[in-house]
Amino acid sequence: MERSRSRRPSPATQKSFTFTGLKPGTKYYAKVTYAYTTPSGSYDSYVGSNEFASRVVTPTGVKQTKWWYYAKSVEFTWDKQEAADKVEYKVCKVSNGKTFAKDSVAYPSQQFSVSKVKNNVMYTVQMRVHDQWGWSGWSKKAYLFTQPMVNAKKTKVKGNKLTVTWGKIKGATSYTVYVSTKEKKGYKKLATVKSSKSSVTLKKLKGKKFSPKKNYYVYVVANKKVGKTTYTSGKHYSYKVKGARGQLRWTFD
Missing domain, CATH: 2.60.40.10 (Immunoglobulins)
Known part of the structure; x- marks a missing residue:
């Protein structure tokens, strides 16, 4: 609920007021008072109040x-x-x-x-x-559309390179791969590939080669580009790559 205000007092003869610049689809509260002056001073007196709303418009942010x-x-x-x-x-x-x-x-x-x-x-x-x-x-x-699921059997660190494989999403226009050494933070976008691909081999993370002795967290996001707008599946599931064994443990936000 927002309060509507006029920037300056209206003449005593005015019986209506038009508010401008209101946010669409928003409820407001308006109160009317009048001012008067007597020999003893200036005073304000309450006239009335009411709620009103601006008209709704076509939804945004869907x-x-x-x-x-x-x-x-x-x-x-x-x-x-x-x-x-x-x-x-x-x-x-x-x-x-x-x-x-x-x-x-x-x-x-x-x-x-x-x-x-x-x-x-x-x-x-x-x-x-x-x-x-x-x-x-x-x-x-x-x-x-759903986030692509990482293929546990084909995602692994081998020869200082990390290969990530995922399931395709019909209708996607590209896929973006993120990797981190920590489960909850530090993810870096390492590759974006065309929709025809379902795997990518990565050489470095933050300038360092991948090691079979370390654990890495990965996730893949699907993208759908329509005109100038790109929609994404977002991140919900991430996967822990256990060294070179290609075993994954998924977690989710």
Whole structure:
């Protein structure tokens, strides 16, 4: 809730005021007082107050936040407009454009989730919002897809080089590989490759060759470029490479 203010007092004869520069889809609180002067001094007196809201607009900031690979569930969020009384979303398959899931929520939430998604399928999501004046337009499409899973048998350190192999995501346009010597921090982007590739061999991390005696943490992010916008699967799972044995232990955020 924001408070609306005029920058200067209005004349005593004025019976209305128009606020400008309001943030769309936002609730405001307005209070009216009047000033008067007597021989003993100047005073303010309360007239009344009320809440009002600016109109909602087409949603922005729609994006994926998490894809739970094993639970087969995806979460997405948006730039919430508190003045909305309903939010509607539709999730469609990219391959055929058919609606996979659709729902209208009476109490607007910041985050939504859709279950029973398929890990090898790419989806789009669009949202619109409703207020007392009606529905907004649909947001532009945001893309939803899982993070690539690292192949445990083919990811290993051998001959001072780290080879990372992953499963492809249908519809991705590229993959980015990150590596660190620590589980929770220090990840460096070491390679971005085309969607035709599902592995990469890395020679150095922070200027040092890889060692079969050290442990490394790796994860791969899938990217989908549409026009000038790039959507990503984000990081949820990371994997610990145990030396040269190629054994992995996954952790997640």
